[in-house]
Amino acid sequence: xxxxxxxxxxxxxxxxxxxxxxxxxxxxxxxxxxxxxxxxxxxxxxxxxxxxxxxxxxxxxxxxxxxxxxxxxxxxxxxxxxxxxxxxxxxxxxxxxxxxxxxxx
Amino acid sequence: xxxxxxxxxxxxxxxxxxxxxxxxxxxxxxxxxxxxxxxxxxxxxxxxxxxxxxxxxxxxxxxxxxxxxxxxxxxxxxxxxxxxxxxxxxxxxxxxxxxxxxxxxxxxxxxxxxxxxxxxxxxxxxxxxxxxxxxxxxxxxxxxxxxxxxxxxxxxxxxxxxxxxxxxxxxxxxxxxxxxxxxxxxxxxxxxxxxxxxxxxxxxxxxxxxxxxxxxxxxxxxxxxxxxxxxxxxxxxxxxxxxxxxxxxxxxxxxxxxxxxxx
Numbered sequence: 001x002x003x004x005x006x007x008x009x010x011x012x013x014x015x016x017x018x019x020x021x022x023x024x025x026x027x028x029x030x031x032x033x034x035x036x037x038x039x040x041x042x043x044x045x046x047x048x049x050x051x052x053x054x055x056x057x058x059x060x061x062x063x064x065x066x067x068x069x070x071x072x073x074x075x076x077x078x079x080x081x082x083x084x085x086x087x088x089x090x091x092x093x094x095x096x097x098x099x100x101x102x103x104x105x
Numbered sequence: 106x107x108x109x110x111x112x113x114x115x116x117x118x119x120x121x122x123x124x125x126x127x128x129x130x131x132x133x134x135x136x137x138x139x140x141x142x143x144x145x146x147x148x149x150x151x152x153x154x155x156x157x158x159x160x161x162x163x164x165x166x167x168x169x170x171x172x173x174x175x176x177x178x179x180x181x182x183x184x185x186x187x188x189x190x191x192x193x194x195x196x197x198x199x200x201x202x203x204x205x206x207x208x209x210x211x212x213x214x215x216x217x218x219x220x221x222x223x224x225x226x227x228x229x230x231x232x233x234x235x236x237x238x239x240x241x242x243x244x245x246x247x248x249x250x251x252x253x254x255x256x257x258x259x260x261x262x263x264x265x266x267x268x269x270x271x272x273x274x275x276x277x278x279x280x281x282x283x284x285x286x287x288x289x290x291x292x293x294x295x296x297x298x299x300x301x302x303x304x305x306x307x308x309x310x311x312x313x314x315x316x317x318x319x320x321x322x323x324x325x326x327x328x329x330x331x332x333x334x335x336x337x338x339x340x341x342x343x344x345x346x347x348x349x350x351x352x353x354x355x356x357x358x359x360x361x362x363x364x365x366x367x368x
Contacts, residue, residue: 006202007199007202010195010198010199010202011195014191014192014195017191018188018191021184021187021188021191022184024362024363024367025180025181025184027367028165028179028180028366028367029179029180047367047368050363050367050368051363051368053363054359054360054363057359058356058359058360061194061352061355061356061359062352062356064198065194065195065197065198065352065355066348066349066352066353066356071123071124071125072122072123072124072125074122074123075123075124075125075130075133078123078133078134078137079133079136079137082137082141083137083140083141083144086141086144087140087141087144087148090144090145090148091144091148091151094148094149094151094152095148095151095152095155097152098151098152098153098154098155098156099155101152101155101156
């Protein structure tokens, strides 16, 4: 990979992160009505958009800046797999319990 | 057949099956566990927010200030903080990039800018904390039952409590047993449920402490770069390792930004 090529890629990732953040901020300020009234699996379309955009940003930071996408496949698995299993598991339990807690007052 | 033989020998010792140095691997494993810690914090925040949904303040309405400007500008200051941290992540990548090419001057320039970015971020966070702690001019009423209410624009017998308008005798009863509070701390929070303030201080404080220790480590590495330690060693891997930590701090902020300020 030539010198200019790799610095250009760094700046491309920077612009992607910047644009995604700008979209999040604009949505956060204006909060379009249709995104608040539509739901995807119990979450408003607006919040779902925030979550998806955040995960895309995380992918670029970990993959490009932290260089994980250029590591050996097994190392990628060691780092990503525990998080992909444990975090959704924890959140599922906590948020399910929380809505139950709300139901009993 | 031959490939499996090679793979078995790969794990027999003396080789690096993950093609990464010990230090880098340990940094990765530390960051992975740290990510789990932060997800537990944000998960606990989500739990309490669901449980106290009616009394939970909306972050947009709490953090509306911008330095040197009067008026309400929700999101803008925190967006600026996010931009500063992303920017310092880019300068960090560039420092690592110049380290790979053994370009000492490049590393000094970009690592120096990363430190400046980190310090600006810490200053911004201190500013935001101070505003949150001091609160608004009007303050709020803390009812005997622990609920928070605000006077409706200038009136003395109409109050807004958890999104419901209360007036007349009910309001007077509430006011007579309530006490005035301003700002937020670990016990009271004029914006809503006290747990919101607790989580705000705890999560952004824990992240801010990561940024702070990141800046300290970066300064140590910066001094080593200046003294030519890595030039003599023949590689700038130390810059790469602290870079991993720094990007992780940025990554955590991306999630804090979403789940504290946006959702």
